Amino acid sequence: MSALRYYSFYVVPLIRNHAHVGSLGKLVAPTSAAPSRRTRYFHSTALRTHTCEEIRASLIGHPTTLAGWIASKRHVNSNLMFATLRDHYGSVQLTLENGDLIEAIESLPLESTAQIKGIIQKRPEQMVNNSMINGDVEVVVQDMTQLGRATNHPFRVSPSQNSSLPKEELRLLHRSLDLRRQQLQNAIVTRSKVASAARKFLEGNGFLDIETPTLFKRTPDTHIMTHSIIADQQCLQLLYESIHKCLVLSPNLSLTHSNSSGGAAEFLVPTQRRGEFYALVQSPQQYKQLLMIGGFDRYYQFARCYRDEGGRLDRQPEFTQIDLEMAFVSQQDIMALTCASSVAEKLVRVMWKVGCGIELPENFEQISYKEAMRLYGSDKPDLRYDMQLRDVTNLLAHYPICVWKSIWDKPHATIAGFKATNSSRFFTRKRMAELQTHADGIGGMPLIFFHYDDDGTVRSRILKDVCPSQDLIQTLKNHFCAKKGDVVILAGGPSDHLLPFLGKMRTKTASMLSEAGALTMRSGFHFLWVVDFPLFEPHENDPSEFCVRKWKHEVREEENMQINNVLVTALNSVSFLKWYGFSLFLVMVHGKQILLCIGKLQACHHPFTAPHPDDRSLVFSGKVSDVMEARAQHFDLVVNGIELGGGSVRLHDPEQQNFVLHSILKEDVGVFKQLLGALEYGAPPHGGIALGFDRVLLCMLDQKGAKSLRDTIAFPKSFAGKELMSGSPTQVLQADLDVYHIKVKETGDSIS
Numbered sequence: 012m013s014a015l016r017y018y019s020f021y022v023v024p025l026i027r028n029h030a031h032v033g034s035l036g037k038l039v040a041p042t043s044a045a046p047s048r049r050t051r052y053f054h055s056t057a058l059r060t061h062t063c064e065e066i067r068a069s070l071i072g073h074p075t076t077l078a079g080w081i082a083s084k085r086h087v088n089s090n091l092m093f094a095t096l097r098d099h100y101g102s103v104q105l106t107l108e109n110g111d112l113i114e115a116i117e118s119l120p121l122e123s124t125a126q127i128k129g130i131i132q133k134r135p136e137q138m139v140n141n142s143m144i145n146g147d148v149e150v151v152v153q154d155m156t157q158l159g160r161a162t163n164h165p166f167r168v169s170p171s172q173n174s175s176l177p178k179e180e181l182r183l184l185h186r187s188l189d190l191r192r193q194q195l196q197n198a199i200v201t202r203s204k205v206a207s208a209a210r211k212f213l214e215g216n217g218f219l220d221i222e223t224p225t226l227f228k229r230t231p232d233t234h235i236m237t238h239s240i241i242a243d244q245q246c247l248q249l250l251y252e253s254i255h256k257c258l259v260l261s262p263n264l265s266l267t268h269s270n271s272s273g274g275a276a277e278f279l280v281p282t283q284r285r286g287e288f289y290a291l292v293q294s295p296q297q298y299k300q301l302l303m304i305g306g307f308d309r310y311y312q313f314a315r316c317y318r319d320e321g322g323r324l325d326r327q328p329e330f331t332q333i334d335l336e337m338a339f340v341s342q343q344d345i346m347a348l349t350c351a352s353s354v355a356e357k358l359v360r361v362m363w364k365v366g367c368g369i370e371l372p373e374n375f376e377q378i379s380y381k382e383a384m385r386l387y388g389s390d391k392p393d394l395r396y397d398m399q400l401r402d403v404t405n406l407l408a409h410y411p412i413c414v415w416k417s418i419w420d421k422p423h424a425t426i427a428g429f430k431a432t433n434s435s436r437f438f439t440r441k442r443m444a445e446l447q448t449h450a451d452g453i454g455g456m457p458l459i460f461f462h463y464d465d466d467g468t469v470r471s472r473i474l475k476d477v478c479p480s481q482d483l484i485q486t487l488k489n490h491f492c493a494k495k496g497d498v499v500i501l502a503g504g505p506s507d508h509l510l511p512f513l514g515k516m517r518t519k520t521a522s523m524l525s526e527a528g529a530l531t532m533r534s535g536f537h538f539l540w541v542v543d544f545p546l547f548e549p550h551e552n553d554p555s556e557f558c559v560r561k562w563k564h565e566v567r568e569e570e571n572m573q574i575n576n577v578l579v580t581a582l583n584s585v586s587f588l589k590w591y592g593f594s595l596f597l598v599m600v601h602g603k604q605i606l607l608c609i610g611k612l613q614a615c616h617h618p619f620t621a622p623h624p625d626d627r628s629l630v631f632s633g634k635v636s637d638v639m640e641a642r643a644q645h646f647d648l649v650v651n652g653i654e655l656g657g658g659s660v661r662l663h664d665p666e667q668q669n670f671v672l673h674s675i676l677k678e679d680v681g682v683f684k685q686l687l688g689a690l691e692y693g694a695p696p697h698g699g700i701a702l703g704f705d706r707v708l709l710c711m712l713d714q715k716g717a718k719s720l721r722d723t724i725a726f727p728k729s730f731a732g733k734e735l736m737s738g739s740p741t742q743v744l745q746a747d748l749d750v751y752h753i754k755v756k757e758t759g760d761s762i763s
Contacts (some may be wrong), residue, residue, distance in 0.1 A: 092106075544616065653710055
């Protein structure tokens with residue numbers, strides 16, 4: 012007999028202060044629930060012989076001792092009462108036929124804990140409950156012991172997933188009570204099982220579970236730029252004169268910089284050393300690279316990560332990611348590891364098998380970033396429905412349509428849209444207005460609807476601008492393959508803005524149609540690799556709206572060189588611009604106007620990502636226009652419109668890494684001395700991927716009612732980033748802050 016079973020059945024602790032009601036209604040001291048040697052259940056303890064879920068027809072006639080929560084009560088008469096006892100594993104019906112027992116249960120509030128002793132018996136045929144796994148049996152209660160009385164009952168624990176729930180704020184405030192809900196219990200159990208399966212798979216494939224620190228240092232790649240560039244008139248005049256001499260134009264020059272603070276920031280952790288702070292890691296990126304340089308071949312970790320950012324359904328200030336890194340690998344090696352394979356069950360395949368009980372397809376689809384944006388307007392497209400975007404610029408450019416008259420004066424003017432099948436009746440004036448309101452809320456453009464009605468009528472507000480309009484109607488019908496009952500939705504604007512905008516409109520339209528039953532999305536999980544992302548992009552806090560690759564097609568080659576040479580000369584003489592380390596990355600010429608934007612570049616993934624092998628020469632050419640064209644060895648895994656994670660191959664050459672940080676991103680390379688120095692030891696080619704474990708669970712549990720990451724985590728933060736049970740974060744006394752040499756800035760105080 013194992014030590015575990017010996018402990019479970021024969022070691023009985025002393026139980027104090029728990030009275031119980033016997034079958035004759037007398038107050039009796041509680042007794043041990045240790046079963047006989049013949050009955051051995053894994054979950055048996057000193058207080059129970061079975062769990063509620065273990066009560067089955069095979070045990071009819073046997074005695075049992077249960078412990079759990081009183082979930083419901085139904086009083087039939089003075090001699091008959093039914094109740095439901097619930098524990099972590101399930102529930103079972105209790106039948107009480109003794110007046111004193113009935114009175115004792117009646118006086119016990121719901122959600123109180125109790126020990127129940129009784130006999131298992133078969134239910135009458137007409138009372139079998141097929142919705143319960145053990146709905147054909149019940150326990151006739153002989154003794155009841157009150158273990159813990161519920162004195163606070165802010166809401167009822169709903170037994171059904173379909174029952175209406177209290178407001179989330181109230182449930183988070185009483186999370187321990189809310190955790191008793193079966194939906195949350197199942198979510199946490201699934202989380203545990205999936206994590207266990209992932210660990211077993213990774214360790215079985217040579218990965219080592221290595222912990223890395225959460226206390227690190229502030230990193231500049233997430234630093235929010237707050238410098239204000241105050242360009243005095245003399246500086247602006249210098250720039251103006253230089254350009255004017257070159258092009259002999261009358262340009263309208265605009266020099267701007269944004270002070271907005273978007274994106275995620277790191278949590279700072281003060282120390283008792285004056286002015287010195289740790290930062291909580293947003294990911295163990297540098298540490299896992301250092302492990303590869305240190306000679307380890309395969310690393311993994313269920314890493315706790317922290318980001319100080321605004322509330323979203325798919326974000327939490329602290330979250331878990333499955334972090335992987337491998338040495339001597341290519342991009343295809345990493346991607347093959349995380350998708351289904353004929354050789355062995357791979358990581359995602361294993362997790363979905365355990366979490367959802369399904370087999371994933373043998374291979375995931377793959378699409379380039381550029382193609383994803385062209386077809387879906389998103390780098391994480393949802394493939395459960397169609398509605399692919401189509402460009403109709405050339406088809407409509409010669410029509411005098413008023414709503415798009417102004418866009419032709421802008422570079423890269425584009426008109427595009429998508430078709431919503433069988434939605435003509437759905438898009439009433441009210442719903443069109445609802446979708447337009449949503450568009451306005453994200454800074455969008457006017458939406459144009461073309462209704463191809465069932466009776467053959469075609470309706471659109473722009474048809475009045477075109478006479479006759481039959482050619483326009485037929486042109487769009489052919490291009491979108493529109494049929495009776497379909498609606499085509501169009502918008503126009505600069506392509507860099509229009510495609511992401513239409514991507515959001517596509518998602519919103521599908522959501523509206525699905526909720527109304529007008530669109531049936533494909534079932535299952537539709538995985539997709541998105542590859543060939545840009546390596547660099549304008550900084551998220553910079554105001555520039557276009558990038559170099561746009562204007563180089565706008566300007567003739569000789570003008571391109573002329574502008575470049577003059578502006579570089581002008582900027583070199585403007586010391587304040589060089590002092591802030593800004594790079595010129597946009598010159599747009601249109602008509603007789605020049606818009607000059609000066610700003611920083613940032614890495615699309617992170618600054619340690621290696622360029623695509625075919626684009627390496629572009630990165631190290633020293634030309635900004637080439638840099639902006641370079642693709643990265645960066646790849647994202649997407650399922651049903653949700654980004655599960657991203658990975659990349661890393662730069663392992665110290666000179667190339669230094670060039671990217673210093674010459675392209677204008678970062679202080681001293682901040683990265685620990686990584687740059689380690690690369691000089693001789694680094695292997697390496698790469699990895701991080702999968703958002705919370706998002707993995709959200710995808711798996713979506714069809715079971717999970718709406719946000721908070722439905723997959725035991726103790727999540729609220730939408731506003733607060734932990735409502737304890738009220739954290741909280742204010743602290745100035746005396747506590749003095750230890751860390753910190754003073755809270757009062758409202759209205761200036762920053763010294």
